[in-house]
Amino acid sequence: MKKKIIIILSAATALIALAIILWIIGRNSGPNPISEETAEVTVIIFANEEELANDSLSVSADTTLMDAMKENYELTVSADGFVEAIEGIEQSVDNNEFWVFEDNGEMVTEPAEEFILEDGDTISWELMEF
Structure with a gap:
């Protein structure tokens, strides 16, 4: 036993x-856990000689400017992919006012939906008259 x-x-x-x-x-x-790379970017928005936003954003790697804008701001985009309004402020074709953006102080030639944000970028949107 x-x-x-x-x-x-x-x-x-x-x-x-x-x-x-x-x-x-x-x-x-x-x-x-896979540590996803992120980028810290600054977005500044000007319209009518007034600063509407000056924000620090943390975005995932390979995020386009358009995706970051749609996620963080009220945006109206045309069928062609052009930004027509940011935070309710519309561009005016009749007055030749259009939303344009710069990256680190330099004009960007590619559309926002293709522009990949990188760590440290400062994006400036401005409603400009041409």
């Missing part, structure tokens, strides 16, 4: 030890 109890206790101890080992292995080898 003693021998049977010793065998049962030994088996139970072995099973508990095995369960603990498997639990530890599972914790250490589980999926590692």
Whole structure:
């Protein structure tokens, strides 16, 4: 009878030890969270000689300017992908006023929907008369 109890206790101890080992292995080898790269950018918006916004945004890697703008501001975009209004302030074709943007003080020739933001960018939107 003693021998049977010793065998049962030994088996139970072995099973508990095995369960603990498997639990530890599972914790250490589980999926590692993927650290997604982010970019810190500044967006400044001017209209009618007034600063409407000056915000620091944290965006995911490969985020386009258009996506960041849509996510953070009230935006109206034409079917052709041109920004027609930001925060309710519309451009005026009749007055030759259009929304344009610069990156780090330089005019950008590609559309906002293709422009990929990079860490440290300062984007300036301005309603300009041409």
